[in-house]
Amino acid sequence: MNTLYRVTGSAKISDNIFSLVFDAPAIAKRAVPGQFVHIDCGLPLRRPISICDIEGSFVKIVFEVKGVGTTRLAERKHGDLIDVLGPLGNGFPEVSGRVLLAGGGIGSAPLLYAAVRSGKNCGAVLGFAGASKAILTEEFAAVCGSVQIATADGSLGHKGFVTDLITSDGDYSAIFACGPRPMLKAAVDRANELNIPVYVSMEERMACGIGTCLVCACAAENGGYKRVCCDGPVFTGGEIKW
Numbered sequence: 001m002n003t004l005y006r007v008t009g010s011a012k013i014s015d016n017i018f019s020l021v022f023d024a025p026a027i028a029k030r031a032v033p034g035q036f037v038h039i040d041c042g043l044p045l046r047r048p049i050s051i052c053d054i055e056g057s058f059v060k061i062v063f064e065v066k067g068v069g070t071t072r073l074a075e076r077k078h079g080d081l082i083d084v085l086g087p088l089g090n091g092f093p094e095v096s097g098r099v100l101l102a103g104g105g106i107g108s109a110p111l112l113y114a115a116v117r118s119g120k121n122c123g124a125v126l127g128f129a130g131a132s133k134a135i136l137t138e139e140f141a142a143v144c145g146s147v148q149i150a151t152a153d154g155s156l157g158h159k160g161f162v163t164d165l166i167t168s169d170g171d172y173s174a175i176f177a178c179g180p181r182p183m184l185k186a187a188v189d190r191a192n193e194l195n196i197p198v199y200v201s202m203e204e205r206m207a208c209g210i211g212t213c214l215v216c217a218c219a220a221e222n223g224g225y226k227r228v229c230c231d232g233p234v235f236t237g238g239e240i241k242w
């Protein structure tokens with residue numbers, strides 16, 4: 001299977017956050033929101049990055065530089081070839097009715113494709129440390145029925161947690177949440193208070209990305225373990241042992 005794809009665009013979009021677009025028809029035609037790709041960054045292990053958006057055969061990812069893998073990824077330029085496996089994982093379910101997308105920091109990126117697919121039938125609440133860390137707000141505003149921003153320092157939108165913005169306004173049938181674990185836990189608690197089904201996208205370190213090594217196992221509410229790479233990364237809020 002050919003997994004080499006041509007980079008067609010790269011940009012720094014915020015403080016330490018980059019976007020990369022590559023032409024991957026085989027990924028683009030199969031991917032659903034919430035799935036991820038596994039990228040060879042020239043290291044022994046690939047790095048998992050969520051699909052942020054798809055336009056035609058072009059796949060967009062948005063990532064924060066954390067260590068050597070994402071540093072190398074940020075150096076990829078137009079015309080380079082990258083080795084990408086995917087789409088991997090399950091993705092968010094199709095739900096009838098309105099969806100509230102709740103993103104925390106870089107966790108907002110995977111929700112954009114869900115917004116594009118849902119269109120005006122979704123709302124978004126996005127939280128960032130501060131205005132300089134905000135990403136994709138215009139892209140969400142272009143497709144969602146409503147967008148609200150929260151920042152920890154109050155430099156943009158509501159001052160406080162993004163989960164403060166999860167309310168009963170909007171008649172939502174489901175919440176899709178992606179972000180740091182404490183934010184996901186707070187989103188699940190909020191959804192339970194409001195009696196709205198909630199789906200969370202989990203992050204764990206990965207090795208194989210296809211279900212064979214168990215590196216990505218996370219504790220499940222039923223006492224067992226779930227593999228984030230192939231049982232997830234999307235789970236119902238009740239499946240995870242918080």
Ligand SMILES: Cc1cc2nc3c(=O)[nH]c(=O)nc-3n(C[C@H](O)[C@H](O)[C@H](O)COP(=O)(O)OP(=O)(O)OC[C@H]3O[C@@H](n4cnc5c(N)ncnc54)[C@H](O)[C@@H]3O)c2cc1C
Pocket residue numbers: 036047048049050051062063064065066067068069070071106109110202203204205206228233
């Ligand atoms: C399903 C999935 C989807 C993801 N989607 C995105 C995305 O869309 N955008 C994005 O910026 N990041 C995403 N991540 C996180 C991304 O994979 C890591 O930031 C990346 O692998 C770090 O690699 P590195 O070599 O730069 O850093 P490393 O040198 O490997 O580590 C640097 C720091 O990052 C932490 N880290 C490493 N891997 C992970 C991980 N998998 N999850 C959380 N923390 C990690 C380490 O603990 C360490 O503190 C996703 C992770 C998963 C599991």
Ligand code: FES
Pocket residue numbers: 205206207208209210211212213214215216217227228229230
């Ligand atoms: S990363 Fe190997 S089982 Fe999930």
